[in-house]
Amino acid sequence: xxxxxxxxxxxxxxxxxxxxxxxxxxxxxxxxxxxxxxxxxxxxxxxxxxxxxxxxxxxxxxxxxxxxxxxxxxxxxxxxxxxxxxxxxxxxxxxxxxxxxxxxxxxxxxxxxxxxxxxxxxxxxxxxxxxxxxxxxxxxxxxxxxxxxxxxxxxxxxxxxxxxxxxxxxxxxxxxxxxxxxxxxxxxxxxxxxxxxxxxxxxxxxxxxxxxxxxxxxxxxx
Numbered sequence: 001x002x003x004x005x006x007x008x009x010x011x012x013x014x015x016x017x018x019x020x021x022x023x024x025x026x027x028x029x030x031x032x033x034x035x036x037x038x039x040x041x042x043x044x045x046x047x048x049x050x051x052x053x054x055x056x057x058x059x060x061x062x063x064x065x066x067x068x069x070x071x072x073x074x075x076x077x078x079x080x081x082x083x084x085x086x087x088x089x090x091x092x093x094x095x096x097x098x099x100x101x102x103x104x105x106x107x108x109x110x111x112x113x114x115x116x117x118x119x120x121x122x123x124x125x126x127x128x129x130x131x132x133x134x135x136x137x138x139x140x141x142x143x144x145x146x147x148x149x150x151x152x153x154x155x156x157x158x159x160x161x162x163x164x165x166x167x168x169x170x171x172x173x174x175x176x177x178x179x180x181x182x183x184x185x186x187x188x189x190x191x192x193x194x195x196x197x198x199x200x201x202x203x204x205x206x207x208x209x210x211x212x213x214x215x216x217x218x219x220x221x222x
Contacts, residue, residue, distance in 0.1 A: 058127070059086050060212045061095040063119060065102055065133035069195035073098075077191040085219045086212055097122070104140045129207040130216060132188075135167070138180045138200045142169030147179040147202040153210060154217070162221060167200055186220050 060082060067073055075096045082094050100119070102112040122128035123146060131141065141147060150166065151159055162181050169179040183189070184198035201220070203213045 056091045056093050058209075059088055059092045059094055060130065060209055060216065061097070061122070061128050062130045062132060063097040063100060063122065063128055064194070065100045065115065065119070065131065065137045067098065067194050067196055067199075069193055073193040073195065075192055078188070081191065081219065082216060085215055095127075097128075102137060102140075104136055123204055123206060126206055126208050128204050129209045129213050131202045131204065132183065132194075132196075132199050133202070134196050134198075135200065138167065138202055139169050141202070142171060142177070142179040145172050146204060147177075148205045148207070148210065150178045150181065150203070153203060154214060158214070158218060158221075162217075165221075181217065181221075183220065187222075188220055 064075070075098060079094050079096055082088075083092070086092070086094070088094065097118070100115045102115040103109060104112070108116075119128065119131075119141075131137070131147075133141075138147075147169075150162075154162070165182045165184075166178040167180045167182060168176045170176055180200035180202040182198050183201055188194070188199065188201075201217065203210060207213060
């Protein structure tokens, strides 16, 4: 029997069934086919999304650690401003990772381990440029040499302007470096509503987009 004849027979069967019986019949006899179709659709969707994402360019990736504002803060205005500052086009992305909470030392929680794992993965994949965090977080990551020395990274004029806002932290060998700059009193507070006492900004040493990070700092300190 040809597939056309089989299809015709199945069609006639379905015509004679009630709506409820049709649903049962299709599920009972074609559930494996439907499952296979669902898998294929999912695979096509995943591959399609991956290919689509590859057509975008990440211009800056930021992680915000220990923002205690709950749902009252918003990074939307910051993202919009940075898109203008960096001259982003339609397919340029600014990634801002929020909702990251961590404690360190003997007080590490399960959620804290998850945050540290995510930060480590982003750094290892060169997918993170800027960290905005509280002092404990800055001290922790400075201790594993995660941050760039701002005295070497920043242009001389900008570093001189920010000298009074610098925060020095100890590296893995105990050496003190200007690892972060305080954002207290800057426009960052105004446009985000973040709650952190105070927030510091540091640049990841292995960042592939340090120039964009410097542009961000200039924007925050006009």
